Amino acid sequence: MEEELLATFNSHFEQPLIDEILEVGTLKEVPAGETIMDIGQYIRSIPLLLSGAIKVLREDDEGDELLLYYLEQGETCSVTMACCMGQTKSEIRAITETETKMIMVPVQKMEEWMGKYKGWRNYVFESYHNRLNELLQTVDSIAFKNLDQRLVDYLQKKVEVTNDNRIRNTHQEIAYDLHTSRVVVSRLLKKLEKMKKLVLHRSYIEIVDL
Structure with a gap:
């Protein structure tokens, strides 16, 4: 110690x-x-x-x-x-x-x-x-920030503190942290996936380029 x-x-x-x-x-x-x-x-x-x-x-x-x-x-x-x-x-x-x-x-x-x-x-x-x-x-x-940017900031910070580009939180857990709904988080994550910023897997989110 x-x-x-x-x-x-x-x-x-x-x-x-x-x-x-x-x-x-x-x-x-x-x-x-x-x-x-x-x-x-x-x-x-x-x-x-x-x-x-x-x-x-x-x-x-x-x-x-x-x-x-x-x-x-x-x-x-x-x-x-x-x-x-x-x-x-x-x-x-x-x-x-x-x-x-x-x-x-x-x-x-x-x-x-x-x-x-x-x-x-x-x-x-x-x-x-x-x-x-x-x-x-x-x-x-x-x-002052819209939820899109808050979600990006949140994911970037997650990667930084865990030193891992795979985020294993559920959409509901992310929604709790951001004080919003799971439906909104899921929609925004799909939007980021279409922009090729991340990939949504069954049990984790893979960050590609945020």
Whole structure:
């Protein structure tokens, strides 16, 4: 675990902080498709991603979901941190997009390290900044882009975070992430196939040229 932690976070954290993370952190390996945090839960620990990807979703009053952003190697979830600081329940759902390895750090360490380590403070502030920018991009996408472009952006990001041009989500799962209907997603995917941007197979979508 130490080698992976150093490889991922050495540029962010001081060696004494690395040592503390190794002392109090718990290594967790999670397969793809697992919910690691759900809406309404109290948060007991903060994830630091060593590898893999996690998608973070919001749910409306009707239970429909909207994909907010992805967490990737070297990142953590600032929404989780905000809930920890306020000791409130989670307002997001986090699901592993790929097989993911992370270190879970007890929440009580967060405030302690903010005053103790400059590297941790900078990391937290950078995380807030990055997540805010991604949330603004999501809002802009919904407000200013048509669904065709949002779907293309979504598929491109999927390929990027999974490092695989085969997307194995169903049309219904994509519709959930984009907060639209399966019928609309299927129609747009067929349109992209006719444009030779992708190929629709029985159990996956093969991205060709988006």
